[in-house]
Structure formats: structure tokens, C-alpha cells
Amino acid sequence: MSKHEDVSFETTRHIRDHCLCLASQRAARALARRFDEALRPTGLTSGQFSLLTSLNREEPPSIGSVAALLAMDRTTLTANLKPLERRGLLVSGVDPDDRRGRRLALTEAGRALLAAATPIWRRTHEVVDQRLEESEAQALRAGLRRLA
Numbered sequence: 616m617s618k619h620e621d622v623s624f625e626t627t628r629h630i631r632d633h634c635l636c637l638a639s640q641r642a643a644r645a646l647a648r649r650f651d652e653a654l655r656p657t658g659l660t661s662g663q664f665s666l667l668t669s670l671n672r673e674e675p676p677s678i679g680s681v682a683a684l685l686a687m688d689r690t691t692l693t694a695n696l697k698p699l700e701r702r703g704l705l706v707s708g709v710d711p712d713d714r715r716g717r718r719l720a721l722t723e724a725g726r727a728l729l730a731a732a733t734p735i736w737r738r739t740h741e742v743v744d745q746r747l748e749e750s751e752a753q754a755l756r757a758g759l760r761r762l763a
Contacts, residue, residue: 635762639759646661646743647660647661647662649739649742649743650664650736650739653735653736653738653739654732654735654736654739656735657728657731657732657735658702658728659728659732662695663695663698663699664729664732664736665685666681666685666692666695666696666699667699667704667705667721667725667728667729667732668729669681669684669685670705670719670720670721670725671721671726671729675708675718675719675720676718676719677710677713677716677717677718677719678692678693678707678716678717678718678719679716681719686763696719699725702724703722703724703725704721704722704724704725704728705719705720705721705722705725706719706720706722707719708720
């Protein structure tokens, strides 16, 4: 007899059909592929678009606030910022309120690229929204916000 208990195919099917984590991962990958393809002419991925959008604020946000908004750890966020910073789309500077921290800001090039990408995002999002009834889309957004 083995030290582990075998998992039946019935259990596997149950997990496939009921696991919110699996379902959300599958949907996230499918949505990311759709938006990545649409945003390809801008040279941005869907994740980079979200990151640039998160920086589009009246005051430059801290790395911590952006990480919290995107539900990323700071190390992952920093790694994702580097290629955008190399492209001249954002700058990172010392936080005047806390010299140990950093603030992030879009450059003119970053704002221009975000302005070019946003209509593409809107058109793509309209197509995605059409696949759901309005009440489903609202309920999905609300549920995902509660889980995040």
C-alpha cells in the first residue's frame, strides 16, 4: 500500500468543475492572451498596460501602493517596472516623504503610449463584455473585487 491516498477521477472532475482558483486562472490566461494580442501594435502586454494605467495618477504613487493595487509583491513589481523604465515610459524617484521609498511617474512618452493603447483596450473590453450579460459582468467584477 502506498503512503499517499489515490485521488479518484471523480475527485479530479469535481475539482475541474468547482475550483474557483482553476477557473479564475484559466479565465485570466485567456483574457491576457486576448488583450496581449490586441495591444501588440503598441508594444505593450496586458500586464504592462495595467501597470502603466496604475501610474496614471495626479501624484506619483509609491511602489507599495502600486504593488497593493496590482496585488503583486514589491520584488515582482520592481522586475516588471524595469523594461518600461528602460523604454523611457516611466521614471522612479526618491519619495520626498520617506527617503527610503520610491515614487513612480509616467513620462511624456509613457502618457502618449497609454493614450494610444487605451482605445484599443476599450474596443477589446467591449468585445469581452458582449460575451457576458450585463448583470453577469457586474456580479463577476464585484465578486473578484471581494476576493482580491
